[in-house]
Amino acid sequence: MTEKRYTNDEITVVWKPETCIHSTLCWKGLIRVFNPKERPWINMQGAETEKIVEQVNKCPSGALSFFYNSENEEPATVEAESIVEVMENGPLLVYGNLKIKDAQGNETAKHKVTAFCRCGASENKPFCDGSHKKIDFKG
Numbered sequence: 001m002t003e004k005r006y007t008n009d010e011i012t013v014v015w016k017p018e019t020c021i022h023s024t025l026c027w028k029g030l031i032r033v034f035n036p037k038e039r040p041w042i043n044m045q046g047a048e049t050e051k052i053v054e055q056v057n058k059c060p061s062g063a064l065s066f067f068y069n070s071e072n073e074e075p076a077t078v079e080a081e082s083i084v085e086v087m088e089n090g091p092l093l094v095y096g097n098l099k100i101k102d103a104q105g106n107e108t109a110k111h112k113v114t115a116f117c118r119c120g121a122s123e124n125k126p127f128c129d130g131s132h133k134k135i136d137f138k139g
Helices: 025-029 049-056
Strands: 004-007 011-015 064-068 083-086 092-095 098-101 107-110 113-116
Touching: 011 049, 025 049, 049 064
Parallel strands: none
Antiparallel strands: 004 011, 011 064, 083 092, 092 113, 098 107
16 A cells, blocks of 8 residues: 655654545645645645644544654554444444455554445445545435
């Protein structure tokens, strides 16, 4: 799985494009930092660190995460019970630490929030890739 990292003096934001469900919460809330019309699309100088952290924490799919540079660690895992949420006309969100096993027996570890396809159109099953918007999924 590919990922991209963007950093300022305090934090590093990690973006995993394959996990993104294109909810648009990132850029609708902080367009100075998250602007899909710009390249690179994440501008870490666009806002204070606290605002960036606040916006990253709103990402419903977990495609965006962050870690503090001073701690030199990967994004923290969730230490809580699992929660399942159905997004209207969108994916099934599962919050918590998960191990997903595919049909070939390969395991993938997911942390924070994982978005599973409900519409059947994802090219990245069992995960949501935002295809529900293209096909105007209702459910």
